[in-house]
Amino acid sequence: xxxxxxxxxxxxxxxxxxxxxxxxxxxxxxxxxxxxxxxxxxxxxxxxxxxxxxxxxxxxxxxxxxxxxxxxxxxxxxxxxxxxxxxxxxxxxxxxxxxxxxxxxxxxxxxxxxxxxxxxxxxxxxxxxxxxxxxxxxxxxxxxxxxxxxxxxxxxxxxxxxxxxxxxxxxxxxxxxxxxxxxxxxx
Amino acid sequence: xxxxxxxxxxxxxxxxxxxxxxxxxxxxxxxxxxxxxxxxxxxxxxxxxxxxxxxxxxxxxxxxxxxxxxxxxxxxxxxxxxxxxxxxxxxxxxxxxxxxxxxxxxxxxxxxxxxxxxxxxxx
Numbered sequence: 001x002x003x004x005x006x007x008x009x010x011x012x013x014x015x016x017x018x019x020x021x022x023x024x025x026x027x028x029x030x031x032x033x034x035x036x037x038x039x040x041x042x043x044x045x046x047x048x049x050x051x052x053x054x055x056x057x058x059x060x061x062x063x064x065x066x067x068x069x070x071x072x073x074x075x076x077x078x079x080x081x082x083x084x085x086x087x088x089x090x091x092x093x094x095x096x097x098x099x100x101x102x103x104x105x106x107x108x109x110x111x112x113x114x115x116x117x118x119x120x121x122x123x124x125x126x127x128x129x130x131x132x133x134x135x136x137x138x139x140x141x142x143x144x145x146x147x148x149x150x151x152x153x154x155x156x157x158x159x160x161x162x163x164x165x166x167x168x169x170x171x172x173x174x175x176x177x178x179x180x181x182x183x184x185x186x187x
Numbered sequence: 188x189x190x191x192x193x194x195x196x197x198x199x200x201x202x203x204x205x206x207x208x209x210x211x212x213x214x215x216x217x218x219x220x221x222x223x224x225x226x227x228x229x230x231x232x233x234x235x236x237x238x239x240x241x242x243x244x245x246x247x248x249x250x251x252x253x254x255x256x257x258x259x260x261x262x263x264x265x266x267x268x269x270x271x272x273x274x275x276x277x278x279x280x281x282x283x284x285x286x287x288x289x290x291x292x293x294x295x296x297x298x299x300x301x302x303x304x305x306x307x308x309x310x
Contacts, residue, residue, distance in 0.1 A: 001227050010226050013255075071223040114231075121231050124238065125221065125253040152194035156201045161242040163197055170189040 003113020018044025041097040082106030116171035127159035142174040216269040222256035228263035236286035
């Protein structure tokens, strides 16, 4: 994948499929530690010990249209190719957490990419699920939480085109402010 | 600055339109394949192109939804168009420009873009 945000979209789809009602996406960008950490956590159905042991194998999948599942293996490879780490913990009926750590300045690290588009794609695909996206740098923090938005919208669904456009602009603006605060003009 | 206040305005506007929306008959469905294969091939910008083109034209009789792997990964991004009473049309190897064309020619003017369909590409 060309962007880490595409991996995030792909891995969060697993949480959606697992019946999660709340999915957390936490990105921690630390220049000091030279690490980019992405934690995706959900309260979905979780995985058995046996399935968890096999889940990184590309020949493990729950889909029925074909016999391979490349989402997790590709994500793991993206982390490991830039001196990173990769870990999955899961408990049946509690949820799953996928943690990937990337060398921030490593030449083989893919750019984070368009997180606003990843979030609008997720919200428009699953308007009934709550997403909480936090993005932290050494000095600042941006939070996007659909629970806040739902409070304002009441019975109006989150996948209304006007709402999706608002979310896109809100995240783009928040991340630009975050980048400016650490002296960057271009991400 | 984007504020939560703006959401209140969106809510008011939407509540006023709810009835109009449900009364419209014959909703068209656009389904974009969004599994690992679709995402890697560029399905995310294709989906967003559909959403923004439709919003631009105020075509709220078209619903854009997502699905998993359709089983023909080498032809991704794949988009299926369901028009009530007509046969399903499958577009393959899509990109943002092709998505805009499908919105104008097929969804707005009811003319299938034959050269982008699976039948034409697979020959």
